[in-house]
Amino acid sequence: MKYYDCVIIGGGAAGLMCAATAGFRGRSVAVLDHANKVGKKILMSGGGRCNFTNYDVSPENFISDNPHFCISALRRYTPYDFLALVQRYDLQYHEKALGQLFCDHKSKDILDILLAECDQAGVSIQTRCTIESIEQTDKGFTLATTNGGVQCESLVVATGGLSIPTMGATGFGYQIAKQFGLPVTEREAALVPFTLSGQWLEIARSLSGVSLPVTVECGEQRFAEALLFTHRGLSGPAILQISNYWHRQEAITIDFLPGESLADLLNQWRSDGQKTTLKNRLSRHLPKRFVETWLELPSFPSGLQDKPLAEWSRADMDALCEGFHRWQIVPPGTEGYRTAEVTRGGVDTQAVSSKTFEARAVPGLYFIGEVLDVTGWLGGYNFQWAWASGHCAGQVI
Incomplete structure (x- = not known):
């Protein structure tokens, strides 16, 4: 002994x-x-x-x-x-x-x-x-x-x-x-990536490897860091941080254009009379692959990205701003202790x-x-x- x-x-x-x-x-x-x-x-x-x-x-x-x-x-x-x-x-x-x-x-x-x-x-x-x-x-x-x-x-x-x-x-x-x-x-499990399912998993897989700065919110907590799409769902520092505060069945809200106003950009583009497509304009602010995929979401009016800005309705602009500034999702789960940092x-x-x-x-x-x-x-x-x-x-x- x-x-x-x-x-x-x-x-x-x-x-x-x-x-x-x-x-x-x-x-x-x-x-x-x-x-x-x-x-x-x-x-x-x-x-x-x-x-x-x-x-x-x-x-x-x-x-x-x-x-x-x-x-x-x-x-x-x-x-x-x-x-x-x-x-x-x-x-x-x-x-x-x-x-x-x-x-x-x-x-x-x-x-x-x-x-x-x-x-x-x-x-x-x-x-x-x-x-x-x-x-x-x-x-x-x-x-x-x-x-x-x-x-x-x-x-x-x-x-x-x-x-x-x-x-x-x-x-x-x-x-x-x-x-x-x-x-x-x-x-x-905390400081852990979120998993997705259904159409959102397919979208995440198509964007796997794409990273961009975002703000993410859950309840009263908010973080401004990078998000990474993966073949399982959402990761990156912003997601890991918010996972500390997330509980099952809670929604997270993501702003893909933090610090900018898409409404102001759209109005500016309309007043400038620019002929370039919405996809090309947005790709100057966001990863091109993300823009191409995101504009195909069913939540946006059909054909929006090809419609001239001068013909956009208020509802068109509101839908676009909502989808890029306030995308909300309830993650079905996380990757668990296998990859959780804490x-x-x-x-x-x-x-x-x-x-x-x-x-x-x-x-x-x-x-x-x-x-x-x-x-x-x-x-x-x-x-x-x-x-x-x-x-x-x-x-x-």
């Missing part, structure tokens, strides 16, 4: 940050992970370059049934704290749109920094280690694992969510929470301290990272939550 001050289940971003932080405090720490290597989601993130944080992080970038929960940790460990860490290792990085920070080279650079920190802090990292049972004792916890028995004073659950099961994601963290009486909120929902934060991440009713048991009911936007926010929650828990375990 091996003894550690702290055992962390899960070797992802939050778990490794927590381990290094606790190790540098002189605590003996073990990270146990059932996969063959740690940090798999770090390696595949950001197209292999890891969008590791964002310059502009606030509680408004996160979703939770308890929206105040994330405030404390985000204030105590900011993006600039993580930047100070990576700059010590001379990590080369760059900013993309909207404050997103990426590695110049590869995601492995971030993982290497975390592993170097853990090594310097004396952390034991054990892979291919499956937890068979967990029992609470007078002195902490006893774990039966495929690597033998382990005892610890503090047990940290950093197992992540259900997204991307091919990377080893499971619901084990939720099982632990339920074992010790902590409630778990409803979970859904899991919305998780361990109920009402049962966890926002300062220490300790379960209120179970001394010595902690939950950090994605396993909690805290979900960030696309753009480095979920990594910043991992760094912040892992660091704050690591200071007290």
Whole structure:
């Protein structure tokens, strides 16, 4: 039976940050992970370059049934704290749109920094280690694992969510929470593409690969980023962002000409007496393949694209503006956890301290990272939550 001050289940971003932080405090720490290597989601993130944080992080970038929960940790460990860490290792990085920070080279650079920190802090990292049972004792916890028995004073659950099961994601963290009486909120795939069906699926397939800037709305939430048509439906940053807020049977509304007024353009073209076709005029503002396909929609009056602008009725113009500025659809579903970047929902934060991440009713048991009911936007926010929650828990375990 091996003894550690702290055992962390899960070797992802939050778990490794927590381990290094606790190790540098002189605590003996073990990270146990059932996969063959740690940090798999770090390696595949950001197209292999890891969008590791964002310059502009606030509680408004996160979703939770308890929206105040994330405030404390985000204030105590900011993006600039993580930047100070990576700059010590001379990590080369760059900013993309909207404050997103990426590695110049590869995601492995971030993982290497975390592993170097853990090594310097004396952390034991054990892979291919499956937890068979967990029992609470007078002195902490006893774990039966495929690597033998382990005892610890503090047990940290950093197992992540259900997204991307091919990377080893499971619901084990939720099982632990339920074992010790902590409630778990409803979970859904998030930051995930929408699937379509019927005629809309056929249209999406015909436009597969076409990308364009849009604004997309669901309820009161709105994002202005790129949309990508795929052979399954709708993807791209704008769609992934709004999926965080979407629930089944809800409609989303898309503006394909954000920042422009098609009505004003049409009136201008009419007054100019232009002879070019509507298709050619619109193709100066939108991808040609999209325009050609969209103008064939049955919701538009027949023959509209060939009718001279001078002959257009008010109803013709209204129909065109509606179809391009306020296209509304109820997606039948999403691609699910197979491609979702995160899991919305998780361990109920009402049962966890926002300062220490300790379960209120179970001394010595902690939950950090994605396993909690805290979900960030696309753009480095979920990594910043991992760094912040892992660091704050690591200071007290």
